[in-house]
Amino acid sequence: MSRDSSIKMSNTNQNKGHSNSFKTNTRAKLLEKHEFTIIKELGQGLSGRTFLVKNTDGDLFVVKEVNYRDNETHNRAKNEVSILKKLHHGYIIIYEDSFEDIESGHFYIVMEYCAWGDLHNKMQEQRGIGFFEEQQILDWLVQICLALQYIHENNVLHRDVKPQNVFLTEYGYINLGDFGCAKALMRADAYAQTAVGTELYVSPEVYHRQKYNSKSDIWSFGWLLYDLCMLDAWSNIIERRCLHANSMAGTIPEISERYSEDLQKLIKQMLNRNPKDRPSADEILAKEFLREAVNKNERIPEVLEKKFIKALGAFNKVYNVNFEGFKALVDEWGETTDYLEDVLYKTTAGSLSGATIGAAGGITAVVGAILAPFTFGASLIVAGVGIGVGVAGGVTGAASNITKTAKQKQLREKIEKLKQDYQSVSTPILDSLKTVRKLMRKIMKFSVFVPNSTFDNAQMAWRLGRAGVAGVAEFITLGMLASFGRIAVQSANIGRVVAAASGVLSGILVVVDVVFIVKDSREIHEMRRHWRNDDPDKVKSSVLKSIAQMRKTHKELCKVLEDIHKTRQELNDYIGQTSRTDIRKLLSTFASAHQ
Structure with missing residues (x-):
């Protein structure tokens, strides 16, 4: 490399460093204006970053920073806020505040902080310990299903149900979050157009016809439960993709016999290729084998x-x-x-x-x-x-x-x-x-x-x-x-x-x-x-x-x-x-x- 090229690269890196420093300071000042102080960065995705912050009372929150380069991303962020504002449920993330910096093109959503991370990380940790006990899976099943029942009754589709969007609170129960792909409908049985959601949790009707309704959330939920039961499925991503591809064609994967026949049967029903044959959230919660878990979780946590x-x-x-x-x-x-x-x-x-x-x-x-x-x-x-x-x-x-x-x-x-x-x-x-x-x-x-x-x-x-x-x-x-x-x-x-x-x-x-x-x-x-x-x-x-x-x-x-x-x-x-x-x-x- 020539000396001129080295100098040019050095200057580029310096400018990049100054730019990042400027963005960091601008972000911090904007959050301080709204009485939030950044503690640390939690992660980075395609649309932006998330930060752990605290307010003037010392309460912790998560700030989702959305970098909107186009109107579609901007509208999606606003849509997420409009949906979160009207959702008040024990197993759904609390919306706190939102604001934007028009000059830098960033939208900020402040939400409840869940101290124990997401269900995906919990699954990765559990792999080194052993399988989840069925009672634990049933509790999470009911809690997530109660959240889906609530949003479906309010004509909202999540459209991105997966372990990474289910968060664990410090008190042990879950919160369904990340409504960035969510869609509010005029009526409960309506279909939303466009294909969204993570690839390995997307349903056949969304993949083939780009049509999404409440039963599409149930399909994604079924795969989430499958992964909870079969933690080793993620040890081989190619095998996991094959299982998903086969399910799209109607071949439902087998579940470990360590779990009850009732649970195995329910998951297979949720992964039925035909949306009409999948149970609704109401029908899942009405299952006899879930009665005890429903009674336990349909209340203020003990x-x-x-x-x-x-x-x-x-x-x-x-x-x-x-x-x-x-x-x-x-x-x-x-x-x-x-x-x-x-x-x-x-x-x-x-x-x-x-x-x-x-x-x-x-x-x-x-x-x-x-x-x-x-x-x-x-x-x-x-x-x-x-x-x-x-x-x-x-x-x-x-x-x-x-x-x-x-x-x-x-x-x-x-x-x-x-x-x-x-x-x-x-x-x-x-x-x-x-x-x-x-x-x-x-x-x-x-x-x-x-x-x-x-x-x-x-x-x-x-x-x-x-x-x-x-x-x-x-x-x-x-x-x-x-x-x-x-x-x-x-x-x-x-x-x-x-x-x-x-x-x-x-x-x-x-x-x-x-x-x-x-x-x-x-x-x-x-x-x-x-x-x-x-x-x-x-x-x-x-x-x-x-x-x-x-x-x-x-x-x-x-x-x-x-x-x-x-x-x-x-x-x-x-x-x-x-x-x-x-x-x-x-x-x-x-x-x-x-x-």
């Missing part, structure tokens, strides 16, 4: 129930230990703010008055000295008075400066201690409420399995809470679930206020030093006009803005205390029943008490 009750008990304990201390600190916050403003006024006024008196005395002394030859010494008396006044002014200014030094040290120590105590008391309360909110949101996904509940009200409260807490209370009137919905909304707001307050205390420590430097009469004039102000926008002085922000935050913390107290009162009776593990009975008891 692990969520237990963790939820435990979280409520933990919140109760933390409240009893920390709430009074938190309340005392909030009171001290208000007193410290008043004290800070008083110190600013008095020290500034002291400095200014000392300087004024000193200046007046100096002028008097000069005038007396000038007039002395003409007044036969009488003006010497004036000069003497002037000197005395000047000295008094100097003493006043010096005394003010000494006072400043003492007060500055005292105030700084006071705020430092307030900051430390505030964090130690507020953190346990904030963390316990975070846990309650996180579990509440998970539980609310299973509303379709809890009849005659007030989940709808709770969901409405949550959605409103994302835009603003004001006015939510009027929607929450019945049932324990509605109460938990309020907890989810309030705790999110509490978290933001508490976290912001800690930053205000850090900032005010810097302002304390500035307070004792200010010697501007305009400062005093502003203080007189806006005494005890809690709106930073009403003042121009940077020092007064900081004090106003501290007062505003104190006002918000008082509201936080009220919200925490209300939450505690509302849950007090319920928390006392933590020894019981059936949350539905508890919810029913609470709802009956409010009728």
Whole structure:
């Protein structure tokens, strides 16, 4: 390779590196604008990348970045968002947010994070251990089928059912995700045109005629179940392709006899070449051998129930230990703010008055000295008075400066201690409420399995809470679930206020030093006009803005205390029943008490 070619290649690589760095920074800034911080990249596909992010409350989410080079890709991303927005089900990924960067041509979809990865990775791990137990397969079968039943009832086709699009939560149940190929239909039995989906899970009617309906999802689902039962099928990709090709011609693959005849028969029915001969999601769930698995999974997962009750008990304990201390600190916050403003006024006024008196005395002394030859010494008396006044002014200014030094040290120590105590008391309360909110949101996904509940009200409260807490209370009137919905909304707001307050205390420590430097009469004039102000926008002085922000935050913390107290009162009776593990009975008891 020539030297010129080497230089050219080096420059190309440098430009590429700069370009990637620019894209990374642009992406990070865009996500930060929407209050998300990138933790790491999770993967990369044909249309874009996925990232693990966290929001300002510390909750984890997945961001799917779609690089749309044409209108078709852009429309597909928007279609995925429109479908996800209307799907609310325990076994389907939660949609959180979406936005786009028109300049770079990227669309972002924020979704629920499933900590245990996808079913494909789980299958790869299991190959080194042994086959899945049938009960585990039946649980996943029912959970996926319940998700398909729900979307088919809502006239939505997934069109890309495969292990890579089934995700495992940290609580052990699955979430059907990646609706990028999904299609919303006018009616349930309609066909969607165009061939989509992954090659080895595509059905005959899609492959040959590019026609897709709900039974096409069932075919893909059948192959997913086959792969769960026959983990070694993927050890030879050529053999796997042959099996799929034969099934397209009507030859259904055999399944290991380690699994029950009922399960084998069901999978073969799902892989029937004729869509009309495949069972629907409703028919699958009605199978007698699946009754126990359906009863187990058509409800709030037991692990969520237990963790939820435990979280409520933990919140109760933390409240009893920390709430009074938190309340005392909030009171001290208000007193410290008043004290800070008083110190600013008095020290500034002291400095200014000392300087004024000193200046007046100096002028008097000069005038007396000038007039002395003409007044036969009488003006010497004036000069003497002037000197005395000047000295008094100097003493006043010096005394003010000494006072400043003492007060500055005292105030700084006071705020430092307030900051430390505030964090130690507020953190346990904030963390316990975070846990309650996180579990509440998970539980609310299973509303379709809890009849005659007030989940709808709770969901409405949550959605409103994302835009603003004001006015939510009027929607929450019945049932324990509605109460938990309020907890989810309030705790999110509490978290933001508490976290912001800690930053205000850090900032005010810097302002304390500035307070004792200010010697501007305009400062005093502003203080007189806006005494005890809690709106930073009403003042121009940077020092007064900081004090106003501290007062505003104190006002918000008082509201936080009220919200925490209300939450505690509302849950007090319920928390006392933590020894019981059936949350539905508890919810029913609470709802009956409010009728």
